[in-house]
Amino acid sequence: xxxxxxxxRGRLRCRSIVSGGISALxxxxxxxxxxxxxxxxxxxxxxxxxxxxxxIPCNPCEMACARGAIRVxxxxxxxPVLDTLLCIGCGECIADCPGLAIFVVDASQDxxxxxxxPYEMLPVPCPKDVVALVDRRGEIVGSGRxxxxxxxxxxxxxxxxxxxxxxxxxxSVRSIDPPGQRCA
Amino acid sequence: xxxxxTEVLVIGAGPAGLSAARSAAGQGADVVLADSNRLSGGxxxxxxxxxxxxxxxxxxxxxxxxxxxxxxxxxxxxxxxxLGVSAVGRFAEGVVLKDGQDRLxxxxxxxxxxxxxxxxxGIAFPGWTLPGVMTAGAxxxxxxxxxxxxxxxxxxxxxxxxxLLLAYHLRQAGSDVVGIAEARREITGWAVHASKxxxxxxxxxTGVAIEGARGQDRVSEVTFRSSxxxxxxxxxxxxxxxxxxxxxxxxxxxxxxxxxGCELAFSAVLGGTVPVHDRCMQTTLxxxxxxxxxxxxxxxxxxxxxxxxAGLSAAHGLGYGxxxxxxxxxxxxxxxxxxxxxxxxGGDRKAAKEELCLSRSR
Amino acid sequence: xxxxxxRRILQHPILGSLPEVPVCxxxxxxxxxPAREGEPILAALLAAxxxxxxxxxxxxxxxxxxxxxxxxxxxxxxxxxxxxVPACGTLVRNGMRVETLRSA
Numbered sequence: 339x340x341x342x343x344x345x346x347r348g349r350l351r352c353r354s355i356v357s358g359g360i361s362a363l364x365x366x367x368x369x370x371x372x373x374x375x376x377x378x379x380x381x382x383x384x385x386x387x388x389x390x391x392x393x394i395p396c397n398p399c400e401m402a403c404a405r406g407a408i409r410v411x412x413x414x415x416x417x418p419v420l421d422t423l424l425c426i427g428c429g430e431c432i433a434d435c436p437g438l439a440i441f442v443v444d445a446s447q448d449x450x451x452x453x454x455x456p457y458e459m460l461p462v463p464c465p466k467d468v469v470a471l472v473d474r475r476g477e478i479v480g481s482g483r484x485x486x487x488x489x490x491x492x493x494x495x496x497x498x499x500x501x502x503x504x505x506x507x508x509x510s511v512r513s514i515d516p517p518g519q520r521c522a
Numbered sequence: 523x524x525x526x527x528t529e530v531l532v533i534g535a536g537p538a539g540l541s542a543a544r545s546a547a548g549q550g551a552d553v554v555l556a557d558s559n560r561l562s563g564g565x566x567x568x569x570x571x572x573x574x575x576x577x578x579x580x581x582x583x584x585x586x587x588x589x590x591x592x593x594x595x596x597x598x599x600x601x602x603x604x605l606g607v608s609a610v611g612r613f614a615e616g617v618v619l620k621d622g623q624d625r626l627x628x629x630x631x632x633x634x635x636x637x638x639x640x641x642x643x644g645i646a647f648p649g650w651t652l653p654g655v656m657t658a659g660a661x662x663x664x665x666x667x668x669x670x671x672x673x674x675x676x677x678x679x680x681x682x683x684x685x686l687l688l689a690y691h692l693r694q695a696g697s698d699v700v701g702i703a704e705a706r707r708e709i710t711g712w713a714v715h716a717s718k719x720x721x722x723x724x725x726x727x728t729g730v731a732i733e734g735a736r737g738q739d740r741v742s743e744v745t746f747r748s749s750x751x752x753x754x755x756x757x758x759x760x761x762x763x764x765x766x767x768x769x770x771x772x773x774x775x776x777x778x779x780x781x782x783g784c785e786l787a788f789s790a791v792l793g794g795t796v797p798v799h800d801r802c803m804q805t806t807l808x809x810x811x812x813x814x815x816x817x818x819x820x821x822x823x824x825x826x827x828x829x830x831x832a833g834l835s836a837a838h839g840l841g842y843g844x845x846x847x848x849x850x851x852x853x854x855x856x857x858x859x860x861x862x863x864x865x866x867x868g869g870d871r872k873a874a875k876e877e878l879c880l881s882r883s884r
Numbered sequence: 885x886x887x888x889x890x891r892r893i894l895q896h897p898i899l900g901s902l903p904e905v906p907v908c909x910x911x912x913x914x915x916x917x918p919a920r921e922g923e924p925i926l927a928a929l930l931a932a933x934x935x936x937x938x939x940x941x942x943x944x945x946x947x948x949x950x951x952x953x954x955x956x957x958x959x960x961x962x963x964x965x966x967x968x969v970p971a972c973g974t975l976v977r978n979g980m981r982v983e984t985l986r987s988a
Contacts, residue, residue: 389717390714391713392712392713392714392867393864393865393866393867394574394712394714394865394867395574395575395576395821395823395861395862395863395864395865395868396574396575396576396581397575397576397581398576398577398581398582401577412861413860413861413864413865414575414576414861414862414864415861415864415865415867415868434582436571436572436573436574436581436582437574437712437714437715437717437718438714438718439714439717458694458897458898459693459694459722459897460694460696460895460896460897462897472721472723473721474717474720474721475720475721476720476721476722476723476724476725477723494572494582494584495584495897495898496572497897512717512721513721513722570896570898570899571898584898641955642951651945651947651950651958652946652948653935653936653937653946653947653948653949654935654948655950656948656949656950656951656952657950657951657952659951659952659953660949660950660951660952660953660972661952663952663953664926664927664930664949664952665893666899668923668924668927669892669893669896669899669902670891670892670893670927670930670931671891671892671893671930672930672949674891694896694897694898695893695896696891696893739935739936739946740935740936740946740948
C-alpha cells in the first residue's frame with residue numbers, strides 16, 4: 339500500500355487529516371482579490387491572474403508590467419490590483435513574482451482553455467509533452483499538452499510553461515506533473 | 523595576541539551585518555566584518571527561492587545571489603571581511619576574536635554592531651535523537667549548500683515560512699516530502715508559500731502532535747496523534763519517513779549580548795530574549811548596536827534595513843555624514859521598516875518592536 | 885546496518901548541475917569513500933550512506949546530523965586520531981582517516 343493510499347484509508351477514521359488551510363486559495367476566497375480578472379474578461383482573451391490574497395510586504399509585480407497594468411502602491415503590503423483593460427496577457431510578469439502566484443489564463447477559445455504557469459521543478463517538460471494537470475490542492479484534474487516552455491536569464495531559472503487544458507479548467511490548473519511523475 | 527584596530531566592528535555577515543558594514547563604510551568609516559562561517563551571507567546562502575520585499579531589498583533575487591551582491595557591495599566600500607572568525611567575548615581591552623586555527627585576535631573598535639542572527643529551536647519527542655531527525659537549517663545546509671540528500675521520504679515539522687520553504691526546497695532536490703506536521707489548527711506561514719507546496723501535492727497535517735519516532739539506526743516511522751474534532755476523536759497516524767526536519771521556530775542568539783551586559787527583554791513575538799534597543803538600533807550599552815534576527819526574529823528584508831540603520835548610526839556617532847543626511851536616510855529606513863511591518867501579519871511585530879524601543883527611552 | 889547508499893544532488897532546477905571539483909578519498913572506519921574537495925566530512929559521509937556518525941557513551945544510541953552548524957555535538961568524530969572533531973564543520977582532506985563510532 340502506498341503512503342497516499344494508507345493516508346486515504348486513515349481518513350475513514352479521521353475526519354479530515356489534511357488541512358484545508360490556506361490552503362488553498364479556493365475560488366471563493368480568490369474571487370475577491372483585486373488581481374483576479376472577472377469571468378467576462380477571462381472570456382475575452384489571455385489575461386494575467388494574480389493569486390495574491392494576503393497582505394505581505396512585496397511589490398516586484400508592479401515593476402514587471404511594461405504596460406503598467408499592475409499596481410501595488412504603498413504600503414507595499416497592498417494586494418496587487420490588475421487593470422484588465424491594460425493587461426494583454428503577455429505573461430512577462432509571471433517570472434517576476436517571488437511567490438509564483440501569477441498565471442495567465444486564456445478562456446476565450448471554444449475547444450480549450452490555455453494556462454501559462456511558473457514551474458521550478460525537474461524535469462522541465464518539453465513542447466508537445468503530455469503532462470498531468472494539477473489544481474491548487476495538488477489533485478490531478480486531467481491531462482494536457484505543453485505548447486511552450488520559456489526560460490531565460492530574465493526568468494532566472496523559473497520555467498514558464500504554457501499548457502492547453504480541457505475547456506473550463508483554466509481557473510483550476512495551477513501546476514503540472516511531467517511525464518513519468520505521478521500517474522494521470 | 524594579535525591586535526586589530528578599526529572604527530566599526532560588525533559581528534555576523536548575514537543580511538543585517540553585510541548591510542551594516544556596507545552602510546558604515548559607505549559613510550567613510552573603517553569597518554571590519556567578522557563571521558564564523560567560511561562564506562558570508564548567513565542564512566541567505568541556503569535560500570534558493572526568490573525573495574520578497576521591494577527593489578531596495580533585492581526583491582526577486584534568489585537568496586544566494588543576494589548574499590553575493592551584498593558581499594560585493596560591502597567589499598567595494600572597503601569593508602575588511604574576516605571569515606572563519608568568531609567572537610569569543612568582550613573584555614576590558616576590546617573584543618576577542620578567534621580564527622579558524624584557534625588563534626586569538628584582540629579587536630579594538632569604537633562602535634560595535636552585533637548581527638549574529640538567531641538559532642533554531644528543537645522539540646523533543648521519543649526518538650528525536652535518531653539519525654535522520656534534524657533541524658530545518660541543517661537540512662537546507664546539506665541539500666542546498668553541500669548538495670547531498672538528507673532523506674528520500676521527509677517529514678517536515680512546523681508550517682511556518684521556514685517549514686513551508688524547506689518542503690519546497692526538498693522537492694526541488696528530489697526528495698519526497700511525505701507531509702508537514704503542524705501543532706496548531708492552521709498553517710502558520712504565508713499563504714503564498716503554502717500555495718506553492720499544496721500545488722505539489724504535499725499534505726499539511728494540522729492539529730497534530732508528534733507522539734514519537736522509531737527506527738533502528740535511523741528514523742523510519744513517525745506517529746502523529748490528534749484529538750482535534752476534525753479527526754473525529756483521538757486518532758493516530760503512522761507515517762513512514764526516513765528524515766524528520768524540525769522547523770519549529772527561531773530564537774535570537776543572545777550569548778554575546780548577555781556577556782556585554784546590555785539590557786534584555788522578553789518578547790514571545792520576536793522569538794524570546796531580545797536586546798532592548800532604540801530606534802537607531804543602539805542597545806543600552808553606548809556604542810553597541812544590534813540588527814537583524816539577533817534583535818528579534820523577522821524577515822531578511824527587515825534585517826537589511828536594521829543593518830543599514832545600525833551602520834549609519836554607528837558611523838554618524840563617529841562624526842561621519844552630516845546630520846541632515848543622516849536624519850534623511852534614517853527617516854527613509856524607518857518608513858521602510860514600518861512598511862515591512864504593515865498589514866495584519868506584521869502588526870504583532872511592529873507593536874513588539876515599539877514596546878522594546880519605548881522601554882529603551884525609559 | 886546503515887541505510888542504503890546516500891545521494892548527491894546531481895541536477896537541481898535552480899542550482900544547476902553539480903559542479904565538477906577535484907575528488908579525494910577519506911577512510912571511514914577503514915573503508916575508503918570518495919569526497920569532494922571543499923566539503924565537510926559529514927557531507928561525504930551522508931553521500932556514502934553513512935548515517936550513524938557516532939554512538940553515545942552510556943547507551944550506545946546512534947547519532948547523526950542534527951544541527952549541521954557545529955552547535956549540538958551529535959556529529960563528533962575522530963579524525964586522524966584526534967577526538968571530538970565536528971564532522972559538519974571540518975573539511976575533508978585527501979587521506980584523512982575518520983572513525984565514526986569511537987568518539988565523544
